[in-house]
Amino acid sequence: MxxxxxxxxxxxxxxxxxxxxxxxxxxxxxxxxxxxxxxxxxxxxxxxxxxxxxxxxxxxxxxxxxxxxxxxxxxxxxxxxxxxxxxxxxxxxxxxxxxxxxxxxxxxxxxxxxxxxxxxxxxxxxxxxxxxxxxAIKSPFEIERIRNSLRVADQAFLTIPTFLREGMPEIEVAALFEAELRKRGYSGCCKMRSFNQEFFYGNVCSGGSGFYPSYFDGPVGGTGVAASNPQGAGWKKIARNEAVYVDYTCIIEGYTGDQTRIFCIGELTPRMEKAFSDAVLIQAEVLKTLRPGSLAEDSYLLALQLAEEMGYKDHFMGYKENQVKFLGHGIGLELDEWPIFANGVKTPIQPGMTFALEPKFVFPEGAIGTENSFVMTEEGPEYLSITPEVITYLP
Amino acid sequence: MxxxxxxxxxxxxxxxxxxxxxxxxxxxxxxxxxxxxxxxxxxxxxxxxxxxxxxxxxxxxxxxxxxxxxxxxxxxxxxxxxxxxxxxxxxxxxxxxxxxxxxxxxxxxxxxxxxxxxxxxxxxxxxxxxxxxxxAIKSPFEIERIRNSLRVADQAFLTIPTFLREGMPEIEVAALFEAELRKRGYSGCCKMRSFNQEFFYGNVCSGGSGFYPSYFDGPVGGTGVAASNPQGAGWKKIARNEAVYVDYTCIIEGYTGDQTRIFCIGELTPRMEKAFSDAVLIQAEVLKTLRPGSLAEDSYLLALQLAEEMGYKDHFMGYKENQVKFLGHGIGLELDEWPIFANGVKTPIQPGMTFALEPKFVFPEGAIGTENSFVMTEEGPEYLSITPEVITYLP
Incomplete structure (x- = not known):
């Protein structure tokens, strides 16, 4: 023992x-x-x-x-x-x-x-x-497990360029990517504590699919493969010059990592490229102010303010009536742990808390942004995600 | 609409x-x-x-x-x-x-x-x-959907010989098989209505892994990849001359099919081969007696009696203290629908009910048996599973 x-x-x-x-x-x-x-x-x-x-x-x-x-x-x-x-x-x-x-x-x-x-x-x-x-407050033992989940996520994300092809249905990209996670020990059902919330692995959506809203309490929807499961990857085929949005959990030994990366076959419009940089910028600004004792809602409110100043009022964390009012969430044995970085949540962020922050934008032509997993330390937030935070362009 | x-x-x-x-x-x-x-x-x-x-x-x-x-x-x-x-x-x-x-x-x-x-x-x-x-009583519209789930399951099961290899970890077999299901539209979380029951896709276990019990309310355990998810495929490598037990859901458009097939690289012992035939025989006997109006428990009790007469008292539906007391379960939008074919359940089986029957045996050297999805008709049960009901031997 x-x-x-x-x-x-x-x-x-x-x-x-x-x-x-x-x-x-x-x-x-x-x-x-x-x-x-x-x-x-x-x-x-x-x-x-x-x-x-x-x-x-x-x-x-x-x-x-x-x-x-x-x-x-x-x-x-x-x-x-x-x-x-x-x-x-x-x-x-x-x-x-x-x-x-x-x-x-x-x-x-x-x-x-x-x-x-x-x-x-x-x-x-x-x-x-x-x-x-x-x-909500993880021990070093638990933090190491979540760090490991992000290491495995990284290995799987790095395989995407080896199989992502124009004309491949989103669901096939999901299938191949999930197999990369699974064979490395993705350990089963993604757990959400809230009633009726379901999340199966993650979300691949390409171009306009990312604009299609869903029941899920997250910024980006996706069509899904059927009305019974109307979220995430669907039957749309990957096209050139559109954002392929890959937002996945990686659950190893029960502990959940969560990150999003963007891929593109060809090139993105200047608006989409700018939105990606702006999401990374918002994340950087939030990380600067996030210290032990910061209130969870402050991160959300700062991100919201910056997004609005940048002109993304209708696009931040979803489009118009489907916008969600948070910036991130705790991660651990469940995907929806405390703290929730949302309006009105006055939880002080403490050392040992692990969480994902996900500033994202939704446009008719697609979803874009970033998401990383972090742990709060005495000195401030530390990245658990290790995958390079860039748009990966494929020829 | x-x-x-x-x-x-x-x-x-x-x-x-x-x-x-x-x-x-x-x-x-x-x-x-x-x-x-x-x-x-x-x-x-x-x-x-x-x-x-x-x-x-x-x-x-x-x-x-x-x-x-x-x-x-x-x-x-x-x-x-x-x-x-x-x-x-x-x-x-x-x-x-x-x-x-x-x-x-x-x-x-x-x-x-x-x-x-x-x-x-x-x-x-x-x-x-x-x-x-x-x-519990499905319309023709729903039965056609479940029939379709079993068609898709069949397509995926037929790919197993193309990738199953000696030395491959169970979890990699699971990963590759799940990708075959997923790219054909496997639509997301397998739903169980009972509190705390979780089932992720299905169960690949090879040889002695099938003897390892689990929390899951089913006949066969498997190690799983971690104590956090201690069921189904684990890290054990597929060996020659052992049963590779593949029990999977296939959920298409929300509707769940469920079947089990056995694979083997090399050959099985006469005891395991005989146990497989006996499971198929028990299923055939149960199907003969199962008519509209039959009580759910009668199928279980008949199967149990036959198994005991055949000398499988300690092996039927699990080994000794881990035996489960049912033979099958309803399938539909959830995996644990009514009717439950269990001791004490006096539900009359009615036309339109869809269910999986799974006579199985567990031995120290592995798990073996069969599972098929059925619909009850006015004339008796009709197979929804279409995958040939044989042990698939690979060289």
Missing amino acids: NHILTTELEIRTQHFQDKLAKQELDGAIILLNSDLFYFTGTVQNSFLFIPVSGDPVLMVKKSLQRGREESPLKNIVPIKHPREIPGILASFGYAAFANIGMELDVLSFNLYQAYKKIFLQAELRDISPAIKEIR | NHILTTELEIRTQHFQDKLAKQELDGAIILLNSDLFYFTGTVQNSFLFIPVSGDPVLMVKKSLQRGREESPLKNIVPIKHPREIPGILASFGYAAFANIGMELDVLSFNLYQAYKKIFLQAELRDISPAIKEIR
């Missing part, structure tokens, strides 16, 4: 127990895979109890063998049904609960009702804000 | 309104993407109200333009925040609600609370069983 992981989990649990104490909770039941993984190192089908003080108990339904192999926690026991939880916890001396924290931001109402019956005497309270707060 | 889709949606809505009337609900608010798509033809970020009688109202947050392009519904209006819903509905003459149905199987407790505040006078009741019941 990994010694570093053991220490990591102890520290994470301690932070969480401090929050539990402050909220006068006797403990919390953790169920969501990303939170389970964060506190235990495993996502085997299980139920985690973290008491306000004392050792956590991981109750594993399937597979117990694997739960014990993957997690260094001391107390890992079998369970068949959640109704056994109180009995199991009592055997560890955890009983007579008045208040229990649960992830009420993701737990369904029906499951909430089921847990109410299991813990008849306890009040179930939302513990998700505390989890999000703790998870 | 597609005339067939318009008729489809009218029929689906009518079925749903019959259920609403029986449950004495004034209407339902539909939020989940797969349900939204089913009733509207779009998954733009929106809120759907279906009254117990009268025309539905689709309130679209983003993108309204696209919602109107994709959905043939009559009433499609803009909305910025769910608190506007009562006002908008009142403008259509829908007001003074006593009971409203919602998808309480997936709606989070926090969102439930938010809707309680929006509809202060109404009781919010779970409408998800009614939705699952209606969605």
Whole structure:
């Protein structure tokens, strides 16, 4: 069992127990895979109890063998049904609960009702804000994992010129690029915590496809391949002299990197080239002002102000009525972590926070801009993305 | 706007309104993407109200333009925040609600609370069983879509011999196979309705990897590439004379096909070959007895009985403590639709139901078996899978 992981989990649990104490909770039941993984190192089908003080108990339904192999926690026991939880916890001396924290931001109402019956005497309270707060600040161990995701992203982005061809449908570019990520260990579903948000790998859109809006809470839409999945790569063929916008997650060992790069077969119009430089410029200005303690909304507001001064009022972060009101988002085990760099969000940016910033513009002829992953340090934001930040022109 | 889709949606809505009337609900608010798509033809970020009688109202947050392009519904209006819903509905003459149905199987407790505040006078009741019941029986239009997903799956499965090589890591086989699916329009995230279940495309596992259990509620695990995603393809290299188990979804235009085929470089042991034939035999016996009106559990119990008689007690649908207690599952817009062919499930199988049956065995040397997608007709089950049901041997 990994010694570093053991220490990591102890520290994470301690932070969480401090929050539990402050909220006068006797403990919390953790169920969501990303939170389970964060506190235990495993996502085997299980139920985690973290008491306000004392050792956590991981109750594993399937597979117990694997739960014990993957997690260094001391107390890992079998369970068949959640109704056994109180009995199991009592055997560890955890009983007579008045208040229990649960992830009420993701737990369904029906499951909430089921847990109410299991813990008849306890009040179930939302513990998700505390989890999000703790998870927003990454340890050096986690930062190294996200850095690695961006290294892998870089390797995959560098292959794009080897297969990107005029006349190739966007979806084929996506297929080939995703295979480059996947064979390097892209580890599965991109996780979003918000209800109903879905993101499959990323977004390739070329030329006018980038102008087509979508349900997704991001600046750039894309047609998608069908109305059932109306976002990202579609059937349009890559043409000469248009922006090929490639915005992808790279998830390695559960940790999400996120970056965007622009490719072009031939050349772009001066307006598109200028917009790219201006996006990079806005990013640079934001990075200059972003320091430990800066408020998340300030980055967005500065970027918005600069974009408007540059004449991009209708184009910044989407076109007109489809503009989104943020500049970036936290990244980690989920794609939509805290902090959110959005209007009204007064989260102070702290060392250890990892995030993607994505100043982008949308025009009828296409989407363009940049996106990089960063970590906040004591000295300011540091790039985790290592792919050269240029438009890659192909002959 | 597609005339067939318009008729489809009218029929689906009518079925749903019959259920609403029986449950004495004034209407339902539909939020989940797969349900939204089913009733509207779009998954733009929106809120759907279906009254117990009268025309539905689709309130679209983003993108309204696209919602109107994709959905043939009559009433499609803009909305910025769910608190506007009562006002908008009142403008259509829908007001003074006593009971409203919602998808309480997936709606989070926090969102439930938010809707309680929006509809202060109404009781919010779970409408998800009614939705699952209606969605379980597919129209000819939907069956043709699932048939098409299996056609695309077939095309992709037929490419496997062109790239499967000894020494190739499982994850690279997965990457190349997924690219074959993706470039043909695999449309995005595989949807599972159950909490915390995640399935990314499918599962390639070779030899002993198939013996490694997982959290996933399926017969075969696989190591996965990391503890964060401990299921399916991992880093093990494909060896000679072992079963390469390929169990994949193929999602085209939102509709899920599901099938498993076995490949082998070299030859399999007589035990593995016999297990494959026995799985096919069990499937044939189940298909003989499966008629409209059969109970879902009977198929599972028959398969279990046959497997035990054949001497596979510890190997059927997983190994020993990791065995799962079902034989198959409904397929459609989600991978875990009704009916579930499991112990205790007394759902009568009806014409129009589409499902995957997957008799499989797990041994220390690997996983083997079969899986096909079917539709129930008046005369009995009909194959939707068209890929030859044989072990494909490569030199």
